[in-house]
Amino acid sequence: MTHDVAVVGAGVMGCSTALHLARGGMKVALLDRGAICREASGVNAGTLTMQMTRAALIPYALRAHEMWLRMPEWCDGGDVLATACPGLSVAFTDREAAMLEERATARRAAGAPIELVTPARAREIEPGLSDRIIAAGHCPVDGFTSAYLTGRAFRPALLRAGVDLSEGRAVRGIDRGTGGFTLDTAAGPLHARRVVLAGGVWLEEMAAWLGLRLPVKVLVNQLVVTERVAPVMRTVLGVASGLLSLKQYANGTVLIGGGWQGIGDRRRGGLAVRAENFQGNVRLAAFTIPALKQARVVRSWLGLEAETADALPAIGPIPGVPDAWIIGSVHSGYTSGPYFGKLLAQTVLGQPPDLPLFPIDRLLAPAAQAQEDA
Incomplete structure (x- = not known):
């Protein structure tokens, strides 16, 4: 045949x-x-975000975002529990604030509805946010799936x-x-x-x-998930440096990502979590959403990502x-x-x-x- x-x-x-x-x-x-x-x-973080997408890809990401949310309609009922919610990208330093402004400008020009907001406004959108942020980008078109x-x-x-x-x-x-x-x-x-x-x-x-x-470059990304906790956040949250992505699922678990690298390669796959990167990732998460300091980690895993x-x-x-x-x-x-x-x-x-x-x-x-x- x-x-x-x-x-x-x-x-x-x-x-x-x-x-x-x-x-x-x-x-x-x-x-x-x-x-x-x-x-x-x-095995990825399932993030559907405009603020982590390169400006050249914004028109594609916007159309794909709609496809994910409507997946049961075009995929014969197939469902990844896609959730629409606001997205925030925050800055803790002047350098990160400059990155936020530059990227928001480029992505807004490409069609993403991203606006820079004050720290006070960011905490209105995400009440659990740290009071240490100095700037934030807000995008109402964001969300996440259950990638598994x-x-x-x-x-x-x-x-x-x-x-x-x-x-x-x-x-x-x-x-x-x-x-x-x-x-x-x-x-x-x-x-x-x-x-x-x-x-x-x-x-x-x-x-x-x-x-x-x-x-093709290979990234070995580490991801972490917490136990079920009371609601601590209601956005998809990132840091301008790109070292953090956070979201809380309906069951209460919080997924922590951000591209911190583990041990592995293309041939053998993901082999082991890198302890210092695991610690850095969860510490940054708890610094950004202080309520996470009380959450216990359930597990961590690795996922390969390709990049040209x-x-x-x-x-x-x-x-x-x-x-x-x-x-x-x-x-x-x-x-x-x-x-x-x-x-x-x-x-x-x-x-x-x-x-x-x-x-x-x-x-x-x-x-x-x-x-x-x-």
Whole structure:
């Protein structure tokens, strides 16, 4: 059997791409070496924030924010418990205040409704906030999901759309022939007329299958969750330095993130929490929301995040390889993930995408370096 398209990587971007391709009339195979959305897409902080999104991606993030909130409508009832709430980014130092102003200006110009507010106004929005802040940015369009539900939300919709979902089926390489592509998988070859690489931190290795050198940086982010506590916050909260993200779920637990790095790599995954970074992360959280000083930590875990050289997405056709596309590897990619997948699906289906893609020509290493690395 030959599929119209094979999507390699079943994270949020791969799932969205596959779903929209199937609904567009294509016979789609979706493959992942593990379970659906159980790598980065299922272990991140689930933040849907404009204030942590680069200005160039604000138009995409705004559309994706709406998709997350309306997910049960377009994903056959799939639900990640998306919650809309205000967002605050705060500053404790003059340097952070300057960063806030610069970033708010750029993101506001891109369409995000961010305004700078006084510390007093920030504490009206978030009463539990520290009295040590000197400035804050406020965005009414913010929110979060329960990221671990992402795969559970996508799976029924994918199956009902006719997607051939293969979990636990690692792809080891791709051969290009006259009739399309043959994927070398752990369960035997799979044939497809087109291929989409959606492997996140593994896109560097996947691109090499097709002769390209696409450098991808890997972040090993630590996350922490507390026990259930009485309500201590009602916003998505960050610090201008980028070292903190906070939100409290309906069950009372508080998720603490901010990109503090753990021990691990692309090949082995997340290996261990880095103790000094764990301490720094929770101390900053308790400094920002003082009531958290009384909360006990339940557990900490690690999630891999991919990032290109310019922190913008790799989304578009693969140069020199007709009928091959790539998607992924963008900082804070979960926020915009479902919309990016929709855009790429439009392109593969021969439709003009609603917003421009991010072709990877700008990111590729010279051919000579690719040959040396091979």
